[in-house]
Amino acid sequence: MKVKLFNKIAEAGIQQFDETKYSFSEDFDDYDAIMVRSAKLHDVAFPASLKCIARAGAGVNNIPLDKCSEQGIVVFNTPGANANAVKELVIAALILSGRKIAQGVNWVKSLEGEDISKAVEKGKSQFVGPEIAGKKLGVIGLGAIGVQVANAAAAMDMEVYGYDPYISVQAAWTLKSRIHHAKDLKTIFEECDYITVHVPYMEATKNIVSAEGIAMMKDGVRVLNFARGGLVDDEAMVKALQAGKIGSYVTDFPTNALMQFDNVIGVPHLGASTPESEENCAVMAAKEIMDYLENGNITHSVNLPDMQITQETKYRICIINKNIPDMISSVSTALGNHGINIENMASKGKKDYAYTILETNDEVSEELVQRLQEREGIVMARLIVK
Ligand SMILES: NC(=O)C1=CN([C@@H]2O[C@H](COP(=O)(O)OP(=O)(O)OC[C@H]3O[C@@H](n4cnc5c(N)ncnc54)[C@H](O)[C@@H]3O)[C@@H](O)[C@H]2O)C=CC1
Numbered sequence: 160m161k162v163k164l165f166n167k168i169a170e171a172g173i174q175q176f177d178e179t180k181y182s183f184s185e186d187f188d189d190y191d192a193i194m195v196r197s198a199k200l201h202d203v204a205f206p207a208s209l210k211c212i213a214r215a216g217a218g219v220n221n222i223p224l225d226k227c228s229e230q231g232i233v234v235f236n237t238p239g240a241n242a243n244a245v246k247e248l249v250i251a252a253l254i255l256s257g258r259k260i261a262q263g264v265n266w267v268k269s270l271e272g273e274d275i276s277k278a279v280e281k282g283k284s285q286f287v288g289p290e291i292a293g294k295k296l297g298v299i300g301l302g303a304i305g306v307q308v309a310n311a312a313a314a315m316d317m318e319v320y321g322y323d324p325y326i327s328v329q330a331a332w333t334l335k336s337r338i339h340h341a342k343d344l345k346t347i348f349e350e351c352d353y354i355t356v357h358v359p360y361m362e363a364t365k366n367i368v369s370a371e372g373i374a375m376m377k378d379g380v381r382v383l384n385f386a387r388g389g390l391v392d393d394e395a396m397v398k399a400l401q402a403g404k405i406g407s408y409v410t411d412f413p414t415n416a417l418m419q420f421d422n423v424i425g426v427p428h429l430g431a432s433t434p435e436s437e438e439n440c441a442v443m444a445a446k447e448i449m450d451y452l453e454n455g456n457i458t459h460s461v462n463l464p465d466m467q468i469t470q471e472t473k474y475r476i477c478i479i480n481k482n483i484p485d486m487i488s489s490v491s492t493a494l495g496n497h498g499i500n501i502e503n504m505a506s507k508g509k510k511d512y513a514y515t516i517l518e519t520n521d522e523v524s525e526e527l528v529q530r531l532q533e534r535e536g537i538v539m540a541r542l543i544v545k
Protein backbone atom coordinates (compact mmCIF):
# COMPACT_ATOMS: atom_id res chain seq x y z
CA MET A 160 0.00 0.00 0.00
CA LYS A 161 1.36 3.44 -0.92
CA VAL A 162 0.64 6.48 1.26
CA LYS A 163 1.37 9.84 -0.30
CA LEU A 164 2.34 12.58 2.16
CA PHE A 165 1.26 16.10 1.23
CA ASN A 166 2.67 17.62 4.45
CA LYS A 167 5.23 16.66 7.04
CA ILE A 168 3.49 14.11 9.28
CA ALA A 169 4.68 13.34 12.82
CA GLU A 170 6.91 10.26 12.93
CA ALA A 171 4.71 8.61 15.59
CA GLY A 172 1.94 8.41 12.98
CA ILE A 173 4.16 6.82 10.34
CA GLN A 174 5.38 4.30 12.92
CA GLN A 175 1.83 2.99 13.37
CA PHE A 176 2.02 1.33 9.95
CA ASP A 177 3.51 -2.11 9.36
CA GLU A 178 6.58 -1.24 7.27
CA THR A 179 6.40 -4.53 5.41
CA LYS A 180 2.98 -3.53 4.02
CA TYR A 181 3.16 0.26 3.61
CA SER A 182 5.50 2.74 1.94
CA PHE A 183 5.51 6.54 2.15
CA SER A 184 6.58 9.27 -0.22
CA GLU A 185 5.75 12.78 -1.36
CA ASP A 186 6.35 11.71 -4.98
CA PHE A 187 4.09 8.72 -5.72
CA ASP A 188 1.95 9.02 -8.89
CA ASP A 189 -0.38 6.16 -8.05
CA TYR A 190 -1.14 5.64 -4.39
CA ASP A 191 -3.77 4.13 -2.06
CA ALA A 192 -4.01 6.82 0.59
CA ILE A 193 -3.12 10.42 1.33
CA MET A 194 -2.00 11.88 4.66
CA VAL A 195 -2.33 15.65 4.73
CA ARG A 196 -2.43 18.61 7.09
CA SER A 197 -3.20 22.01 5.56
CA ALA A 198 -1.99 21.44 1.96
CA LYS A 199 -4.70 22.33 -0.55
CA LEU A 200 -5.88 19.31 -2.54
CA HIS A 201 -8.52 21.06 -4.66
CA ASP A 202 -6.41 21.03 -7.83
CA VAL A 203 -4.86 17.59 -7.37
CA ALA A 204 -5.90 14.99 -9.98
CA PHE A 205 -6.49 11.90 -7.84
CA PRO A 206 -5.37 8.56 -9.31
CA ALA A 207 -7.93 5.73 -9.68
CA SER A 208 -5.96 3.80 -7.03
CA LEU A 209 -6.73 6.38 -4.29
CA LYS A 210 -9.06 4.96 -1.65
CA CYS A 211 -8.89 7.38 1.25
CA ILE A 212 -7.54 10.69 2.51
CA ALA A 213 -6.77 11.32 6.17
CA ARG A 214 -6.55 14.93 7.30
CA ALA A 215 -4.32 14.96 10.39
CA GLY A 216 -6.34 17.78 11.94
CA ALA A 217 -9.88 19.13 12.13
CA GLY A 218 -10.61 21.49 9.21
CA VAL A 219 -11.28 19.82 5.85
CA ASN A 220 -11.81 22.94 3.74
CA ASN A 221 -8.51 22.13 1.95
CA ILE A 222 -10.06 18.92 0.55
CA PRO A 223 -12.59 18.74 -2.34
CA LEU A 224 -15.20 16.67 -0.48
CA ASP A 225 -17.77 16.44 -3.30
CA LYS A 226 -15.13 15.30 -5.80
CA CYS A 227 -13.92 12.68 -3.29
CA SER A 228 -17.44 11.30 -2.75
CA GLU A 229 -18.04 11.14 -6.51
CA GLN A 230 -14.77 9.20 -6.93
CA GLY A 231 -15.44 6.84 -4.01
CA ILE A 232 -12.67 8.28 -1.84
CA VAL A 233 -13.30 8.25 1.93
CA VAL A 234 -12.12 11.41 3.72
CA PHE A 235 -11.22 11.24 7.41
CA ASN A 236 -10.27 13.89 9.94
CA THR A 237 -9.09 13.57 13.55
CA PRO A 238 -11.78 15.16 15.74
CA GLY A 239 -10.54 16.65 18.99
CA ALA A 240 -6.94 15.46 18.51
CA ASN A 241 -5.55 19.01 18.37
CA ALA A 242 -8.21 20.76 20.49
CA ASN A 243 -6.06 21.22 23.58
CA ALA A 244 -3.25 22.79 21.54
CA VAL A 245 -5.68 25.32 20.05
CA LYS A 246 -7.31 26.01 23.43
CA GLU A 247 -3.94 26.83 25.02
CA LEU A 248 -3.05 29.21 22.19
CA VAL A 249 -6.46 30.90 22.37
CA ILE A 250 -6.05 31.48 26.11
CA ALA A 251 -2.64 33.02 25.38
CA ALA A 252 -4.25 35.12 22.63
CA LEU A 253 -6.99 36.34 24.97
CA ILE A 254 -4.31 37.74 27.25
CA LEU A 255 -2.15 39.01 24.35
CA SER A 256 -5.18 40.83 22.93
CA GLY A 257 -5.41 43.06 25.99
CA ARG A 258 -2.06 43.17 27.78
CA LYS A 259 0.12 44.54 24.91
CA ILE A 260 2.69 41.84 25.67
CA ALA A 261 3.68 41.30 22.02
CA GLN A 262 4.11 45.05 21.47
CA GLY A 263 6.11 45.34 24.73
CA VAL A 264 8.39 42.42 23.83
CA ASN A 265 9.09 43.95 20.39
CA TRP A 266 9.87 47.29 22.06
CA VAL A 267 12.35 45.71 24.50
CA LYS A 268 14.12 44.05 21.53
CA SER A 269 14.38 47.47 19.87
CA LEU A 270 16.21 48.90 22.90
CA GLU A 271 19.52 47.29 21.96
CA GLY A 272 22.42 49.62 22.83
CA GLU A 273 20.46 51.42 25.57
CA ASP A 274 20.44 50.72 29.33
CA ILE A 275 17.53 48.28 29.03
CA SER A 276 16.76 47.87 32.74
CA LYS A 277 16.38 51.63 33.10
CA ALA A 278 14.46 52.07 29.84
CA VAL A 279 11.85 49.43 30.68
CA GLU A 280 10.86 51.04 33.96
CA LYS A 281 10.58 54.43 32.25
CA GLY A 282 8.72 53.23 29.18
CA LYS A 283 6.47 50.44 30.45
CA SER A 284 3.40 52.61 31.01
CA GLN A 285 2.73 52.65 27.25
CA PHE A 286 2.00 48.91 27.44
CA VAL A 287 -0.70 48.87 30.13
CA GLY A 288 -3.60 46.58 29.24
CA PRO A 289 -6.66 45.09 30.96
CA GLU A 290 -7.11 41.73 32.71
CA ILE A 291 -9.55 39.17 31.32
CA ALA A 292 -11.17 38.28 34.68
CA GLY A 293 -14.68 39.68 34.94
CA LYS A 294 -14.90 40.45 31.18
CA LYS A 295 -17.43 38.90 28.84
CA LEU A 296 -16.20 36.36 26.27
CA GLY A 297 -18.35 35.20 23.34
CA VAL A 298 -17.49 31.77 21.90
CA ILE A 299 -18.93 31.08 18.43
CA GLY A 300 -18.96 27.30 17.85
CA LEU A 301 -18.95 24.90 20.80
CA GLY A 302 -17.25 21.83 19.35
CA ALA A 303 -14.04 20.17 20.51
CA ILE A 304 -12.15 23.48 20.68
CA GLY A 305 -14.93 25.94 21.56
CA VAL A 306 -16.01 23.93 24.63
CA GLN A 307 -12.44 23.74 25.95
CA VAL A 308 -11.92 27.48 25.37
CA ALA A 309 -15.22 28.34 27.06
CA ASN A 310 -14.47 26.16 30.10
CA ALA A 311 -10.88 27.41 30.44
CA ALA A 312 -11.95 31.06 30.15
CA ALA A 313 -14.68 30.49 32.77
CA ALA A 314 -12.04 28.97 35.06
CA MET A 315 -10.11 32.24 34.62
CA ASP A 316 -13.20 34.12 35.86
CA MET A 317 -14.44 35.37 32.51
CA GLU A 318 -18.20 35.56 32.01
CA VAL A 319 -18.63 33.28 28.99
CA TYR A 320 -21.42 33.24 26.38
CA GLY A 321 -21.52 30.31 23.94
CA TYR A 322 -23.34 30.16 20.60
CA ASP A 323 -23.81 26.91 18.67
CA PRO A 324 -27.22 25.98 17.25
CA TYR A 325 -25.89 22.52 16.28
CA ILE A 326 -24.09 21.65 19.53
CA SER A 327 -23.57 17.89 20.03
CA VAL A 328 -24.92 16.12 23.11
CA GLN A 329 -21.36 15.23 24.11
CA ALA A 330 -20.23 18.90 23.89
CA ALA A 331 -23.28 20.08 25.82
CA TRP A 332 -22.48 17.61 28.62
CA THR A 333 -18.86 18.80 28.75
CA LEU A 334 -19.71 22.51 28.93
CA LYS A 335 -19.58 24.02 32.42
CA SER A 336 -23.02 24.98 33.70
CA ARG A 337 -21.97 28.58 34.25
CA ILE A 338 -21.51 29.18 30.51
CA HIS A 339 -24.42 31.33 29.28
CA HIS A 340 -26.38 30.03 26.32
CA ALA A 341 -26.46 32.72 23.61
CA LYS A 342 -29.50 32.05 21.40
CA ASP A 343 -28.19 34.14 18.53
CA LEU A 344 -25.04 35.74 17.19
CA LYS A 345 -26.47 39.20 17.91
CA THR A 346 -26.20 38.50 21.66
CA ILE A 347 -22.52 37.56 21.26
CA PHE A 348 -21.78 40.60 19.08
CA GLU A 349 -23.63 43.10 21.29
CA GLU A 350 -22.73 41.81 24.76
CA CYS A 351 -19.14 40.60 24.64
CA ASP A 352 -15.81 42.34 25.25
CA TYR A 353 -13.90 39.47 23.64
CA ILE A 354 -15.16 37.28 20.78
CA THR A 355 -13.54 34.06 19.53
CA VAL A 356 -14.58 31.93 16.53
CA HIS A 357 -14.42 28.11 16.50
CA VAL A 358 -16.63 26.91 13.63
CA PRO A 359 -15.56 25.00 10.48
CA TYR A 360 -15.12 27.03 7.30
CA MET A 361 -17.84 26.23 4.76
CA GLU A 362 -20.30 28.15 2.58
CA ALA A 363 -22.74 28.61 5.50
CA THR A 364 -20.09 30.00 7.87
CA LYS A 365 -18.11 32.17 5.43
CA ASN A 366 -17.83 35.68 6.97
CA ILE A 367 -19.77 34.59 10.07
CA VAL A 368 -18.09 37.65 11.59
CA SER A 369 -19.53 40.03 9.00
CA ALA A 370 -19.59 43.81 8.52
CA GLU A 371 -23.07 43.86 10.13
CA GLY A 372 -21.82 41.74 13.03
CA ILE A 373 -18.79 43.98 13.58
CA ALA A 374 -21.05 47.07 13.52
CA MET A 375 -23.07 45.56 16.43
CA MET A 376 -19.93 45.02 18.55
CA LYS A 377 -18.86 47.23 21.44
CA ASP A 378 -16.21 49.84 20.69
CA GLY A 379 -12.82 48.46 21.69
CA VAL A 380 -13.93 44.83 21.23
CA ARG A 381 -11.17 42.24 21.01
CA VAL A 382 -11.65 39.60 18.30
CA LEU A 383 -9.80 36.28 18.02
CA ASN A 384 -9.75 34.00 14.99
CA PHE A 385 -8.00 30.67 15.39
CA ALA A 386 -10.42 28.79 13.10
CA ARG A 387 -10.06 29.98 9.46
CA GLY A 388 -9.32 33.22 7.64
CA GLY A 389 -12.57 33.31 5.64
CA LEU A 390 -14.73 33.18 8.79
CA VAL A 391 -14.03 36.86 9.48
CA ASP A 392 -14.81 39.32 6.68
CA ASP A 393 -11.27 40.70 6.26
CA GLU A 394 -12.40 43.76 4.33
CA ALA A 395 -14.91 44.68 7.03
CA MET A 396 -12.29 44.03 9.70
CA VAL A 397 -9.81 46.33 7.94
CA LYS A 398 -12.46 49.08 7.77
CA ALA A 399 -13.32 48.63 11.45
CA LEU A 400 -9.62 48.75 12.37
CA GLN A 401 -9.23 51.95 10.32
CA ALA A 402 -12.25 53.44 12.11
CA GLY A 403 -10.71 52.64 15.53
CA LYS A 404 -13.61 50.35 16.44
CA ILE A 405 -11.50 47.28 17.23
CA GLY A 406 -9.39 47.09 20.40
CA SER A 407 -7.35 44.30 18.87
CA TYR A 408 -7.61 41.43 16.41
CA VAL A 409 -5.52 38.31 17.02
CA THR A 410 -5.53 35.91 14.10
CA ASP A 411 -3.85 32.66 13.12
CA PHE A 412 -4.50 33.70 9.48
CA PRO A 413 -2.70 37.04 8.96
CA THR A 414 -2.81 38.92 5.63
CA ASN A 415 -0.89 41.93 4.32
CA ALA A 416 -3.94 44.16 4.66
CA LEU A 417 -4.41 43.19 8.31
CA MET A 418 -0.77 43.40 9.35
CA GLN A 419 -0.53 47.16 8.66
CA PHE A 420 -2.33 47.79 11.99
CA ASP A 421 -0.42 47.91 15.30
CA ASN A 422 -3.35 46.34 17.12
CA VAL A 423 -3.41 43.26 14.88
CA ILE A 424 -1.39 40.34 16.19
CA GLY A 425 -0.67 37.84 13.41
CA VAL A 426 0.25 34.29 14.37
CA PRO A 427 1.58 31.97 11.62
CA HIS A 428 -1.19 29.31 11.80
CA LEU A 429 0.26 27.80 14.97
CA GLY A 430 -3.01 26.55 16.52
CA ALA A 431 -2.11 22.86 16.23
CA SER A 432 1.67 23.23 16.18
CA THR A 433 2.65 21.37 19.33
CA PRO A 434 4.47 18.02 19.36
CA GLU A 435 1.59 16.53 21.38
CA SER A 436 -1.10 17.59 18.94
CA GLU A 437 0.92 16.72 15.83
CA GLU A 438 1.46 13.26 17.29
CA ASN A 439 -2.18 12.78 18.36
CA CYS A 440 -3.44 13.79 14.92
CA ALA A 441 -0.90 11.65 13.01
CA VAL A 442 -1.55 8.55 15.13
CA MET A 443 -5.35 8.89 14.80
CA ALA A 444 -5.06 9.49 11.04
CA ALA A 445 -2.78 6.46 10.62
CA LYS A 446 -5.24 4.20 12.47
CA GLU A 447 -8.14 5.44 10.35
CA ILE A 448 -6.26 4.70 7.12
CA MET A 449 -5.12 1.23 8.21
CA ASP A 450 -8.55 0.15 9.46
CA TYR A 451 -10.12 1.27 6.18
CA LEU A 452 -7.54 -0.20 3.81
CA GLU A 453 -7.15 -3.50 5.69
CA ASN A 454 -10.68 -4.06 7.05
CA GLY A 455 -12.96 -1.66 5.20
CA ASN A 456 -13.99 -0.06 8.51
CA ILE A 457 -14.74 3.68 8.54
CA THR A 458 -14.13 5.88 11.61
CA HIS A 459 -14.36 9.69 11.68
CA SER A 460 -15.21 10.17 8.04
CA VAL A 461 -16.57 13.55 6.99
CA ASN A 462 -18.14 12.36 3.71
CA LEU A 463 -19.29 8.78 4.45
CA PRO A 464 -21.00 7.11 7.40
CA ASP A 465 -18.95 5.52 10.14
CA MET A 466 -19.05 1.71 10.14
CA GLN A 467 -16.93 -0.71 12.16
CA ILE A 468 -17.64 -4.44 11.94
CA THR A 469 -15.33 -7.33 12.79
CA GLN A 470 -14.84 -9.48 9.68
CA GLU A 471 -16.38 -12.90 10.31
CA THR A 472 -16.10 -14.46 6.85
CA LYS A 473 -13.35 -15.07 4.33
CA TYR A 474 -14.60 -12.49 1.83
CA ARG A 475 -15.74 -8.94 2.52
CA ILE A 476 -17.07 -6.69 -0.25
CA CYS A 477 -17.01 -2.96 0.54
CA ILE A 478 -19.18 -0.72 -1.60
CA ILE A 479 -19.67 3.05 -1.82
CA ASN A 480 -22.91 3.72 -3.64
CA LYS A 481 -25.31 6.54 -4.30
CA ASN A 482 -27.92 6.82 -1.55
CA ILE A 483 -30.82 5.86 -3.86
CA PRO A 484 -33.46 3.08 -3.89
CA ASP A 485 -32.70 -0.52 -4.93
CA MET A 486 -28.91 -0.36 -4.59
CA ILE A 487 -28.71 -3.13 -1.99
CA SER A 488 -31.22 -5.39 -3.73
CA SER A 489 -29.44 -4.98 -7.07
CA VAL A 490 -26.08 -5.97 -5.52
CA SER A 491 -27.51 -8.92 -3.60
CA THR A 492 -29.30 -10.14 -6.73
CA ALA A 493 -26.05 -9.88 -8.72
CA LEU A 494 -24.21 -11.89 -6.04
CA GLY A 495 -27.08 -14.40 -5.80
CA ASN A 496 -26.87 -14.94 -9.56
CA HIS A 497 -23.27 -16.09 -8.99
CA GLY A 498 -24.33 -18.49 -6.24
CA ILE A 499 -22.94 -16.25 -3.51
CA ASN A 500 -24.79 -16.34 -0.19
CA ILE A 501 -24.51 -13.18 1.94
CA GLU A 502 -23.75 -14.10 5.58
CA ASN A 503 -23.58 -10.57 7.06
CA MET A 504 -24.56 -7.22 5.70
CA ALA A 505 -24.60 -3.60 6.88
CA SER A 506 -25.45 -0.45 5.01
CA LYS A 507 -25.71 3.15 6.11
CA GLY A 508 -26.35 6.38 4.26
CA LYS A 509 -24.91 9.85 4.76
CA LYS A 510 -26.43 12.56 2.59
CA ASP A 511 -26.01 11.57 -1.10
CA TYR A 512 -23.83 8.48 -0.56
CA ALA A 513 -24.01 5.23 1.38
CA TYR A 514 -21.51 2.63 2.53
CA THR A 515 -22.28 -1.08 2.38
CA ILE A 516 -20.34 -4.05 3.70
CA LEU A 517 -21.31 -7.55 2.51
CA GLU A 518 -19.68 -10.70 3.88
CA THR A 519 -19.63 -14.24 2.50
CA ASN A 520 -17.69 -17.48 2.70
CA ASP A 521 -18.48 -18.30 -0.92
CA GLU A 522 -15.61 -17.54 -3.27
CA VAL A 523 -15.67 -14.03 -4.72
CA SER A 524 -13.36 -13.03 -7.56
CA GLU A 525 -11.77 -9.61 -8.14
CA GLU A 526 -13.36 -9.71 -11.59
CA LEU A 527 -16.87 -9.99 -10.10
CA VAL A 528 -16.19 -7.06 -7.75
CA GLN A 529 -14.92 -5.04 -10.72
CA ARG A 530 -18.19 -5.78 -12.52
CA LEU A 531 -20.16 -4.63 -9.45
CA GLN A 532 -18.30 -1.33 -9.58
CA GLU A 533 -19.48 -0.83 -13.15
CA ARG A 534 -23.15 -0.98 -12.10
CA GLU A 535 -25.22 2.20 -12.16
CA GLY A 536 -25.06 4.02 -8.82
CA ILE A 537 -21.95 2.21 -7.49
CA VAL A 538 -18.91 4.47 -7.23
CA MET A 539 -16.49 2.04 -5.58
CA ALA A 540 -16.37 -1.69 -4.88
CA ARG A 541 -13.47 -3.40 -3.18
CA LEU A 542 -12.73 -6.96 -2.09
CA ILE A 543 -10.98 -7.83 1.18
CA VAL A 544 -9.94 -11.48 1.57
CA LYS A 545 -8.88 -12.70 5.02
N1 LIG B 1 -5.68 27.21 13.99
C1 LIG B 1 -5.53 25.91 13.89
O1 LIG B 1 -4.42 25.41 13.76
C2 LIG B 1 -6.71 25.03 13.98
C3 LIG B 1 -7.91 25.45 13.49
N2 LIG B 1 -9.00 24.65 13.58
C4 LIG B 1 -10.26 25.16 13.03
O2 LIG B 1 -11.23 25.16 14.06
C5 LIG B 1 -12.44 24.60 13.56
C6 LIG B 1 -13.21 23.98 14.69
O3 LIG B 1 -12.49 22.86 15.18
P1 LIG B 1 -13.15 21.84 16.23
O4 LIG B 1 -13.70 22.55 17.39
O5 LIG B 1 -12.16 20.77 16.43
O6 LIG B 1 -14.36 21.29 15.33
P2 LIG B 1 -15.73 20.65 15.82
O7 LIG B 1 -16.32 20.03 14.61
O8 LIG B 1 -15.52 19.82 17.02
O9 LIG B 1 -16.60 21.91 16.25
C7 LIG B 1 -17.18 22.80 15.36
C8 LIG B 1 -18.44 23.34 16.02
O10 LIG B 1 -18.95 24.39 15.21
C9 LIG B 1 -20.37 24.32 15.28
N3 LIG B 1 -20.97 25.07 14.19
C10 LIG B 1 -21.09 24.72 12.89
N4 LIG B 1 -21.73 25.69 12.20
C11 LIG B 1 -22.00 26.67 13.10
C12 LIG B 1 -22.64 27.94 13.02
N5 LIG B 1 -23.12 28.40 11.85
N6 LIG B 1 -22.75 28.68 14.13
C13 LIG B 1 -22.27 28.23 15.32
N7 LIG B 1 -21.67 27.05 15.47
C14 LIG B 1 -21.53 26.28 14.37
C15 LIG B 1 -20.65 22.82 15.21
O11 LIG B 1 -21.95 22.54 15.71
C16 LIG B 1 -19.56 22.27 16.10
O12 LIG B 1 -20.01 22.14 17.44
C17 LIG B 1 -11.98 23.60 12.49
O13 LIG B 1 -12.97 23.35 11.53
C18 LIG B 1 -10.77 24.30 11.89
O14 LIG B 1 -11.16 25.13 10.82
C19 LIG B 1 -8.96 23.42 14.18
C20 LIG B 1 -7.79 22.95 14.67
C21 LIG B 1 -6.55 23.69 14.56
Ligand SMILES: O=C(O)CCC(=O)C(=O)O
Pocket residue numbers: 196197215216217218219241428430431432
Ligand atom coordinates in the same frame (compact mmCIF):
# COMPACT_ATOMS: atom_id res chain seq x y z
O1 LIG C 1 -2.11 20.93 10.74
C1 LIG C 1 -2.08 22.11 11.09
O2 LIG C 1 -1.08 22.68 11.53
C2 LIG C 1 -3.34 22.93 10.98
C3 LIG C 1 -4.40 22.45 11.90
C4 LIG C 1 -5.72 22.98 11.50
O3 LIG C 1 -5.86 24.08 11.02
C5 LIG C 1 -6.89 22.10 11.67
O4 LIG C 1 -6.75 21.03 12.28
O5 LIG C 1 -7.97 22.47 11.18
